[in-house]
Amino acid sequence: FLLGGRSLMIVAALASTNNNDEQQANSRLPWLGFLCCSYFCCKSSSLSVSNRRQNLIKMADSSQLPRRIVKETQRLIAEPVQGISATPYQDNLRYFAVAIEGPADSPYENGVFQLELFLPSDYPMAPPKVRFLTKIYHPNVDKLGRICLDILKDKWSPALQIRTVLLSIQALLSAPNPDDPLDNNVAELWKSNEVEAIRRAREFTESFAMKNTTTAAAAAPS
Structure with a gap:
């Protein structure tokens, strides 16, 4: 993923706070949210178009459709x-x-x-x-x-x-x-x-x- 070890360490550092530093922790929350969002967005985008096509092909194959429709759908995708x-x-x-x-x-x-x-x-x-x-x-x-x-x-x-x-x-x-x-x-x-x-x-x-x-x-x- 685009967030490597260094970025994940930053996320961990931002997340780790003690009870005596609540105000500082609150100031870090927007950055923590941004990095976490970036991480999961990158993870989601790593699913390629070819994987999506394969999933649709499997879905068609496992359906109760006539074989003719399944084969046509698979080829179209x-x-x-x-x-x-x-x-x-x-x-x-x-x-x-x-x-x-x-x-x-x-x-x-x-x-x-x-x-x-x-x-x-x-x-x-x-x-x-x-x-x-x-x-x-x-x-x-x-x-x-x-x-x-x-x-x-x-x-x-x-x-x-x-x-x-x-x-x-x-x-x-x-x-x-x-x-x-x-x-x-x-x-x-x-x-x-x-x-x-x-x-x-x-x-x-x-x-x-x-x-x-x-x-x-x-x-x-x-």
Whole structure:
């Protein structure tokens, strides 16, 4: 830890007082608290991201989830997709907190978009349920965050995975499709005045997606 023997000796010295020196001891308490806090903060921070991932992998493995979901979860944690994080909630491993970085050279660049993903009881025979939590100006996403994506509807196949869905959503940010809209007003503007639509999309990104402090390397939700 960052507090070595010398620092721990200082803590001990500050802590050791006699009854006749109570006033001096009280003056030492703020420093004692600071050093103790530093010690335990350093101890906590020594837990690496890899250890956190291993804990989540073990948790998934010991759960009562179908083996298919366990294997997908383990891979998502052990081999994260660039620009995407998907972390299961500890109290329900069918729910994932997702963060997707806005692709470069798109109106969503530099934004971090939060989504939620849920695996229904009949997964993988049925697709995951996914929606944006971060407000976004996009022809294929409505005001409730629902996404118009064929593999989340009639084009879903049990051969597809969570990973595939997240990559497809990331691709949708790179290439919005106003010909298959979920928000007709956004789609109409995208087709009639793409420059203005892109400007509004960037404005939304700056207003909502850049406020997020969570990145694609976000810590596990509690």
